[in-house]
Amino acid sequence: MAYSDKVVDHFNNPRNMGSFKKDEEGVGTGMVGAPECGDVMKLQIKVQNDMIVDAKFKTFGCGSAIASSSLATEWLKGKTIEEAQKIKNTDIVQELNLPPVKIHCSVLAEDAIKAALADYQKKADGPATDAK
């Protein structure tokens, strides 16, 4: 399979690879996929005043899955929560030139974004609903 130059670039030079501490303030973590399906993505955002100031990823998966999550972190940085909600998998497909068999990688990246945002929201709303 031939990869697009952008996929190769993200694979060779992944952006924002790494982790935040999950319990750090303002951090939302999304983990999607399953090892037996061959891909797991962990996407984290760091939010200050409703703005995503930093993002990190770790991915187990093929080159396209790694590129999709790397690209997602690039796009997330500097966006508001509301803007981040609007990132669609089709945008990722277009940007990375993903072939049909790799569309599921972009879907997974969108799911990871949604999961990270939801986790952040849950933590932000936390004290009211999750009193221990």
Added chain:
Amino acid sequence: MKLPIFLDNHSTNPMDPRVLETMLPYFVEKFGNAASRNHAFGWAAEEAVENARKQIAKLIKADPKEIVFTSGATESDNLAIKGVLEMYGEKGTHIITSSTEHRAVLDTVKALEGKGKATVTCLAVDKFGMVNPEDVRNAITEKTILISVMLANNEIGTINPVKEIGKIAKEKGILFHCDATQGVGKIPVDVQEMGIDLMSFSAHKLYGPKGVGALYVRKKNPRVRIVAQMDGGGHERGMRSGTLPVPLIVGFGKACELCEQEMVQETARLIAMRDRLEASIMKALEESYLNGHPTNRLPGNLNISFAYVEGESLLMGMKDIALSSGSACTSATLEPSYVLRALGVGTELAHSSIRFGLGRFNTDDEIDYTIKKVIEIVTKLREMSPLYEMAKEGVDLKSVQWAAH
């Protein structure tokens, strides 16, 4: 050392230059049709074909008349299985095979089963990928007409106890077909000693040209008969019509001759390189698992799963080394290797597998380079893997509720 490095010798072999040299006169100068009985052009071609037939037969300890030329091992498998079923279908239609066969066998028997022409027993293999001969014995019914078990597996290199299976087949009077595509030319094959009645193999897996293969069809004890699957001029004693590709056959013959002459030294050299590759990788990278039999496997084969990293990304990180993976992402079906699954390898480790296939033209320098690259990329991708991170934190990955998609 030249890049890229070819370490995918189970998929095909580069042709030996000595093979090409013997083929060349048969394209332009000696172009005759081997079936032309009335002139010198035909005689020259026929002589070349018969010489090649002898070289090929010698490598597998057969009689030259037992060699039927085909387009390759896939055709040979089809011809053997369908040809036997059509010839002996009145006696029964039960076929025994194994779950790690090549798709040329599995898809053929499944297609026959789907059409209601055969019933099929697909035997499980042990954790090394080996068929148990006693399982073969126990699967035999009075309707069984054919046992088809491969000599050596194309992914994990495991060598089956073919001789024992052949013995059982003989005892029960059932024909035994062996897909020996990966084995012929690489390990000693003796159709007499192994009790094989029909055997498929191919030239391009033994440093010969692509586009030609053979089916060995036993002539004595018993005399095996098959129904041709292609109608036409009745070539190859009526078993496979079609003008013989003389240059390819000449190359096939020479390639077999070279394998026979050089097998002992070549095997020793390949095992030494393969074992060094294996030991160096295993030593440097924790949680690397060998797939296949630890010792009883093809000299050039090494199949390893690297936990926490996905196979296709490994291949992508080693672009200048030609390798293969059992990862779903490299297959058209998006399913990980059925061979590794049959061994009981977990899906996640099947996704993480890499097959190294060493051959005649690989060098020590190439192996050094590969060792370095593999360690580099696995380390890099593990740093990138959330699974590796979790494992390091002590999370039991089996206990995690994954959202399968």
